[in-house]
Amino acid sequence: MAGFFLGGDIGGTASRFAVADGTGAIVERGVAPGATGHTFNATARAELVRSIEQIAASLTRPVDAAVLGLTGYGPRARSDIEAIIGHHLGVVPERIFVSDDIELAFRALFQPGKGHLVSAGTGSIAVHLREDGSIFRIGGRGILIDDAGAGAWIALAAVRALYRRIDETGSPGDMQTLANALYAAIGADDWSDMRSFIYGGDRGRIGALARPVAEAARAGDIFAQNLLVEAGHALARLGNILIQRAGPHPVAFIGGVLKLDPVIADTIRRELAGEALFPVLDQAEGAARLALSLFSDNPAKSGSNP
Template sequence: MTAYLGVDIGGTASRWVLLDADGAVIARGSAAGATGHVFNPAERERLLATLSTIAEAARNFSPTAACLGITGLGDSVHDVVRDMVAALLGIAPSAIQLGNDMELAFRATFAPGTGHLISAGTGSIGLHLTTDGQLIRVGGRGLLIDDAGSGTWIALNALDQLYRRIDETGGPADAALLAAELYADIGGEGWEQTRSFVYGGDRGRIGALAQAVARAASQGDPVANDILARAAIELARLASALIARAGPLPVAFIGGIITLHPGIKPALKAALPQAVMSFPQIDAAAHAAQWARDIHGDAVTGIVHASLPDPKA
């Protein structure tokens, strides 16, 4: 059987899809999150583990080509990652297409030059792809610099606000509900537990604490609600930056933060009253598999579809 593999690797979770020669889905699944930061030994091991999980699941289908969108993947490490994929999946390096997960998501949402995409999950970033293939990106600089409005930003703001209150009053004060939800996910109320959770984990683990903030907000915690409102304003800022630079085009918001709490979407609409806005549910992994089929399957299908260029070309 001829099969084409598409993979969407994010910081928190990864998804994969296999298509047959006719473009029908024959299998799909998920794996742990990872990044393309293979210059970091720990991140290299995370990516290797994720790719190994996918390779094991896909082995029975013997994919002949693959396309992977990987968060944080830079041009300088394409050869390293391509070799990893080739070795694990038994696919010829020339049949492996690599790209950033955000460009993949954009092309699964808009044709080049027709919209702006804001993604808010573990991290946050805005992207516009011009008709001639130039990328305009805003944000997306990682939790140590910004990633405003993202899961990690929400979580770290919540911890900051909580511990400021503890410093000033000896307790959580008006953030008592937020404290209870955060401590439940962290696994304890002491600073030792918080320190171990934050500094001993990765950005995906930290970003998952945004769910605790959302739970507290749903219970009426004022600090949690304020953080989520500010997160929406930060995501709207990314859209405003793209509109200013590339024109008043439709804006699509994707990612787990958009559905984290019922107040997020109304807050985005209030912050961008003139924007044409949507909240699509995209299947980036399926789009990646179609990309692989487009590039490498035309000899079988006799069809060539619009597709991403090979980053190695």
């Protein structure tokens, strides 16, 4: 079975891609700058173009089809995203499948109607893919509204609390460990630099500040420790809503936030009213194999319905 099939996991912090050959073996992997599906925003569209350009430049062979999951994707952006992919990768629209990253992750883990999924990276969202292919979503409203438990939410909560403490006492006080970690991450300890970092950065850059928060927690900062527990509560809440509203299925939790500290997963296990799963998921690899399944010239697979 000839051909090469690209799968891409386009996230706010980073993009990852994989290429499968006609047997399903992964023959290439790589990373590219993060992006979103918010092509209605000129800056975000330029970031997506940059990400796809780098993926194209990294490939050592032409691809025959592509499946990409993009954080923040909405169907209205489909034709624009297909045009960007087609222009830089040389793939015709008929052999491109674009969805949001969470739907592709669900399909890699469960059959429709058989599970729930909570994803917590830069942002957070929870979904149940029904047997008819429709999607029931909880959360995922972006860092300016909610995304509770996600990396950007952790980062902004920490920065907010730190500067409230500085306002109250004139110094970080008992939050000095957290302050040091955040200052080291942005390379300065002045409010003007923090302001520039937050207001001048995208959601992925802001979300990356969750890592120094976790470092501060491991170093004994009480606020940071409590914040990570609170993140676990928020993610368990999303899973519990899915169970309540869409049935008592197991809930898979994925995303970079779960790697920050074991206390997050421990809190989820304690708070979830059902079975919690923590699978290791390579979304780019799953997308590449879905591309093979959808667009292979093999007649038995070419009619697959995602």
